[in-house]
Amino acid sequence: MKRAWPxxxxxxxxxxxxxxxxxxxxxxxxxxxxxxQMPLLVAAGALTARAFPAPGLAVKWNDxxxxxxxxxxxxxxxxxxWMLPSAIDxxxxxxxxxxxxxxxxxxxxxxLRDAFQRAPMALQLFFIGYWVxxxxxxxxxxxxxxxxxxNAYSLESQIATGWGLLxxxxxxxxxxxxxxxxxxxxxxxx
Numbered sequence: 001m002k003r004a005w006p007x008x009x010x011x012x013x014x015x016x017x018x019x020x021x022x023x024x025x026x027x028x029x030x031x032x033x034x035x036x037q038m039p040l041l042v043a044a045g046a047l048t049a050r051a052f053p054a055p056g057l058a059v060k061w062n063d064x065x066x067x068x069x070x071x072x073x074x075x076x077x078x079x080x081x082w083m084l085p086s087a088i089d090x091x092x093x094x095x096x097x098x099x100x101x102x103x104x105x106x107x108x109x110x111x112l113r114d115a116f117q118r119a120p121m122a123l124q125l126f127f128i129g130y131w132v133x134x135x136x137x138x139x140x141x142x143x144x145x146x147x148x149x150x151n152a153y154s155l156e157s158q159i160a161t162g163w164g165l166l167x168x169x170x171x172x173x174x175x176x177x178x179x180x181x182x183x184x185x186x187x188x189x190x
Contacts, residue, residue: 007047030153035164045109068115135169
């Protein structure tokens with residue numbers, strides 16, 4: 001039961017940002033939307049999957065998620081979609097799209113948790129490398145372009161988001177490297 005608290009807190013905080021009275025925070029700041037709420041939803045999904053494993057579902061899912069590849073691909077598609085400026089605009093303007101964002105990013109976190117447990121390091125490196133490069137490239141583009149990409153946000157908010165995405169991408173890569181280093185030091189190759 002102790003492992004359920006972090007997932008509940010993360011999920012409640014992420015959902016609260018999409019509901020009044022806190023919704024104005026993500027309506028006014030692209031950085032709060034993309035750099036805080038979205039990663040928090042993915043983390044909540046991963047933490048929930050850790051706290052509440054579903055053994056019956058896992059047996060059926062194993063056949064479709066060999067080495068975590070299906071989980072990685074599905075999560076990659078979900079996360080890449082929500083990085084698009086047009087998807088961000090829709091989530092701000094249309095409450096139905098915002099609910100879809102909440103659900104799909106939460107599910108992608110659960111998929112990632114399972115995929116990372118199944119995948120060998122080489123496969124993890126492939127997907128982490130893709131996500132880190134995607135986030136860093138998008139962050140640099142958001143921070144350096146003179147074009148306003150989202151209709152719902154100002155150029156200043158977009159620039160702050162760009163630097164936030166770059167930082168988040170680098171932190172994600174460093175966190176994975178630290179985890180890989182820790183696993184490698186526990187299981188040295190003879």
